[in-house]
Amino acid sequence: AQTVTQxxxxxxxxxxxxxxLSCTYDxxxxxxxxxxxxxxxxxxxxxxxxxxxxxxxNATENRFSVNFQKAAKSFSLKISDSQLGxxxxxxxxxxxxxxxxxxxFGSGTQLTxxx
Amino acid sequence: xxxxxxxxxxxxxxxxxxxxLLCAQDMNHEYMYWYRQDPGMGLRLIHYSVGEGTxxxxxxxxxxxxxxxxxxxxxxxxxxxxxxxxxxxFCASSYGSTGELFFGEGSRLTVL
Numbered sequence: 381a382q383t384v385t386q387x388x389x390x391x392x393x394x395x396x397x398x399x400x401l402s403c404t405y406d407x408x409x410x411x412x413x414x415x416x417x418x419x420x421x422x423x424x425x426x427x428x429x430x431x432x433x434x435x436x437x438n439a440t441e442n443r444f445s446v447n448f449q450k451a452a453k454s455f456s457l458k459i460s461d462s463q464l465g466x467x468x469x470x471x472x473x474x475x476x477x478x479x480x481x482x483x484x485f486g487s488g489t490q491l492t493x494x495x
Numbered sequence: 496x497x498x499x500x501x502x503x504x505x506x507x508x509x510x511x512x513x514x515x516l517l518c519a520q521d522m523n524h525e526y527m528y529w530y531r532q533d534p535g536m537g538l539r540l541i542h543y544s545v546g547e548g549t550x551x552x553x554x555x556x557x558x559x560x561x562x563x564x565x566x567x568x569x570x571x572x573x574x575x576x577x578x579x580x581x582x583x584x585f586c587a588s589s590y591g592s593t594g595e596l597f598f599g600e601g602s603r604l605t606v607l
Contacts (some may be wrong), residue, residue, distance in 0.1 A: 427596075
């Protein structure tokens with residue numbers, strides 16, 4: 381079974397600075413997807429960024445980018461120019477390339493943005 | 496532009512009572528999921544469905560039942576609620592090969 385580990389329960393960053401959230405996963409598969417979801421206090425789960433394992437290029441979405449190291453099974457999220465609205469719980473998730481396509485989530489990292 | 500809608504948003508139950516959470520999606524997605532979220536444990540899959548009339552167990556299915564009689568609806572039932580089922584429940588749906596899940600706003604359930 382796949383497992384996803386987020387070793388940083390809490391992180392903080394100064395507004396306008398850069399922060400990196402860590403995620404590692406364990407799998408024996410070669411084809412899969414990785415995601416970062418954001419959960420603000422509103423509780424809504426919001427997709428931040430997605431990475432396909434077969435793509436070598438790291439995904440980017442505006443101020444959000446990932447460092448995907450397939451051999452190391454590492455998938456970190458970098459947030460540049462942090463804003464107060466980035467404060468949230470961030471979940472790393474893995475999707476198996478299978479018929480059910482359910483996600484396996486990490487335990488989350490609570491990000492605080494300091495003004 | 497509703498997406499995934501969960502009802503109710505909040506519910507308080509007494510131990511032993513039963514209830515049903517309703518999830519409705521208007522995106523014509525084949526796959527639907529029920530997750531529960533507990534502090535420090537992320538989201539854990541309860542049950543899921545890969546199409547109308549089908550259901551399957553996830554990681555933590557005990558104490559829950561589900562039904563998918565219509566493609567757009569996925570019901571989660573608790574026959575005899577227990578305090579351990581106090582949690583926030585999320586419904587999600589997905590389509591195609593992107594793997595992205597679209598989530599509802601969550602339902603907070605408290606069992607006294």
